[in-house]
Amino acid sequence: MQGYTRRDILQMGALLGAGMGLAGKQSEILAGGLEKILSKQVKVVWLQGLSCTGCSVSFLNSDVPGPLEILTEIISLVYHSNVSAAQGHLVMDVLDQATADGDFFLVFEGAIPRNMPEACVIGGRPLVDLLPPMLKSAQGIIAAGTCSSFGGIPAAEGNPTAAVGLRQFMQDEGIPVKNRLINCPGCPVHPQSLLGTLAYVLAAGYPKVHPDRLTPDLFYKHSVHDDCPRFHSWEKREFAEKFGDEGCLFQLGCLGPRSHTSCPKRQWNGGINWCIRAGAPCIGCTSEDFALHRDFPFYRKGEQYHQVAYLEDDRKGTQS
Numbered sequence: 001m002q003g004y005t006r007r008d009i010l011q012m013g014a015l016l017g018a019g020m021g022l023a024g025k026q027s028e029i030l031a032g033g034l035e036k037i038l039s040k041q042v043k044v045v046w047l048q049g050l051s052c053t054g055c056s057v058s059f060l061n062s063d064v065p066g067p068l069e070i071l072t073e074i075i076s077l078v079y080h081s082n083v084s085a086a087q088g089h090l091v092m093d094v095l096d097q098a099t100a101d102g103d104f105f106l107v108f109e110g111a112i113p114r115n116m117p118e119a120c121v122i123g124g125r126p127l128v129d130l131l132p133p134m135l136k137s138a139q140g141i142i143a144a145g146t147c148s149s150f151g152g153i154p155a156a157e158g159n160p161t162a163a164v165g166l167r168q169f170m171q172d173e174g175i176p177v178k179n180r181l182i183n184c185p186g187c188p189v190h191p192q193s194l195l196g197t198l199a200y201v202l203a204a205g206y207p208k209v210h211p212d213r214l215t216p217d218l219f220y221k222h223s224v225h226d227d228c229p230r231f232h233s234w235e236k237r238e239f240a241e242k243f244g245d246e247g248c249l250f251q252l253g254c255l256g257p258r259s260h261t262s263c264p265k266r267q268w269n270g271g272i273n274w275c276i277r278a279g280a281p282c283i284g285c286t287s288e289d290f291a292l293h294r295d296f297p298f299y300r301k302g303e304q305y306h307q308v309a310y311l312e313d314d315r316k317g318t319q320s
């Protein structure tokens with residue numbers, strides 16, 4: 001295991017769990033999954049569709065468990081288009097072998113161009129042809145990022161590719177989704193959410209997910225709004241009127257009430273900062289309709305858009 005002791009791995013699990021505010025038992029489960037990853041008991045194939053590669057970059061900048069070399073060793077076990085050395089037919093041989101053996105987990109980044117197969121070709125094969133057999137034979141599938149989970153920016157209204165997210169694609173192809181596909185949205189996905197989900201699945205099987213979003217409760221149960229440090233301002237209806245003001249950012253277009261993820265707890269870049277702490281409204285990057293519609297608001301002033309969809313009764317406090 002590249003010189004890592006059991007103690008190191010338990011510590012990584014604890015750090016990973018602590019960053020997400022998870023209880024000790026869950027951290028132990030994450031450590032068990034990390035152990036499997038590091039001992040190379042599990043093959044991981046990472047494929048990219050229509051994407052900016054931001055989720056790969058985010059993952060490769062993970063600070064927990066730590067060094068880049070661990071992560072490159074983890075995800076290059078079989079294939080990753082950015083960090084694998086293999087090219088051309090060698091790649092296709094590797095992917096074909098994995099598909100035939102069915103002993104791998106698939107991490108998929110990006111959306112799938114339904115109506116324009118030539119928009120995404122891997123090793124000379126259109127993704128729309130390559131993907132179905134891999135989705136059928138994979139032991140489990142993680143959609144990394146919002147494009148893969150819900151379509152995201154490549155699927156924005158008016159795009160000529162008719163891009164879709166993984167769930168939609170699997171349903172259209174008649175490939176079973178239940179207890180197989182897990183969505184880890186985010187633009188990009190946070191590395192801890194992705195690595196933690198992968199570790200959990202390897203250690204304990206399919207996690208508890210939201211019934212509609214298919215997001216794991218461990219990392220996506222609460223909205224940004226639920227745990228926001230500016231929530232007291234929301235309750236007092238003290239709203240910022242311009243960037244840089246104190247107060248809740250709702251009237252500057254904050255979509256924290258509609259975006260479910262753990263940003264307020266683990267923040268970004270090793271816990272240094274995150275959108276709202278930096279004074280920027282949450283743009284809802286983990287939400288199901290992120291960037292899909294022409295009128296999706298990035299920093300739009302006013303409350304009209306999210307008044308429609310946000311119910312205060314949905315808050316954690318009244319739910320549980």
Ligand code: SF4
Pocket residue numbers: 224225226228229230231232234247248249250254255256257276282
């Ligand atoms: S609307 Fe935004 S800034 Fe205001 S409390 Fe909710 S998440 Fe925080």
Ligand code: SF4
Pocket residue numbers: 186187224256259261263274275276281282283284285286
């Ligand atoms: S605060 Fe909102 S926009 Fe920022 S990373 Fe988190 S979910 Fe995405």
